[in-house]
Every structure is written in C-alpha cells, then in structure tokens.
Amino acid sequence: AQSVTQPDIHITVSEGASLELRCNYSYGATPYLFWYVQSPGQGLQLLLKYFSGDTLVQGIKGFEAEFKRSQSSFNLRKPSVHWSDAAEYFCAVGSPSGNTPLVFGKGTRLSVIA
C-alpha cells in the first residue's frame, strides 16, 4: 500500500535561512510525487511534481525538490525563506496510471521568524 511520511510536524526557520522539508514514501514502483502548500483556511496549491526524468524538479515560489529513489525520499527545499512561506506543506504520492487517489502525508507546518 502507498504511504507518505513527513517526519517533522512543525519547523521554525528564520527569514532568509534555507529550508528543507522531508518526505519519505512507500510505493511498489516509481511513483508520481507531489508537494502542495496550504495557507490557513484555504485549499491546497500545487508547488511541484515529479513524474520521471530529471530528479531535481523546480516549482513555483522558488521551491525545488529532489527525488532520491535509493532513499525513497522527495524532500522540498528553498534556499532563502520569506515570511510569506509560512504555511502547511503536504507531500503526496500517486500511481502513474492515475487510477487511484493520491495519498497525502500528515503535513509539516512551517513558521518563519524575523
């Protein structure tokens, strides 16, 4: 069965510092992987996705993520965090066929301090 683990429930970083949010997945084959961001009381917005090819993918708002098959990981990074990045971040895994729903991690809440 597919599963996603986001080990960090809450992370606090200083504005301008770098960020890495961890995501580990369990899936029998090469999965499709996603990162979403959610502001309080809002829906989820897609940051980036990995289907195949280059294992380093670029997304919106200056985010990137790297797929590491050997570690079953898809960590999200940003070189310099802005106060507006404070939100909750969700990693999700899906099948290439798209016939089964995405499975989401429990999320990591990011706080940004001055």
Next chain:
Amino acid sequence: DGGITQSPKYLFRKEGQNVTLSCEQNLNHDAMYWYRQDPGQGLRLIYYSQIVNDFQKGDIAEGYSVSREKKESFPLTVTSAQKNPTAFYLCASKGQVHGYTFGSGTRLTVV
C-alpha cells in the same frame, strides 16, 4: 477562469441533522474527490468518483454519502451517522494531467 467552487465556506449543523456540502467544477475534469482534514491528521479520503454515475468509498466513508449525477458536481452529504463531523472538508478534481486542483474548503461545525 476555471476552478472548483465549494460552498458554503462555513456550515453549522445541529446534532442529528444531515447537511450537504457543495462542490462544483468547470474544468471539465472527470475525477473528483472529497477529503476530510483534521489538525495533525493530514488529508483523509472520504469518497471519490472517476466518472459520472460512479463513485468509490475512501478510507473514512462511514457516515457520509455522495452522488455524481453530473460531471461538474460532486456533493457530499454528512449524515447523522457521522459521530464526529466537525472538520475542514476539501474537494478536488483531476483531469488528464496528474495532480489535483483543490477548492477552498468548507468548515463544518456541530453546534
């Protein structure tokens, strides 16, 4: 602009009442999904539909019902059998390209 509209944004339910949450999309997407979100629990799948007039239970379907009579619409009914319905409910859709488009959610509170 195309998107998903969830209504109402806030909903209050009395004990023993059924309530229906609306989800409408104009993206021409075939698949639609309902997720429930509780603090620290992430998103849990309630129901999904990959085509009109067909839907499947998700992980936490008990106490909920859905219908998919039109491609654009996928309403969720929270029945009186759902013992703890207070939560944030998110609707999503998916077209040919992988990745979901989400609505802005409905916050349901039992009073």
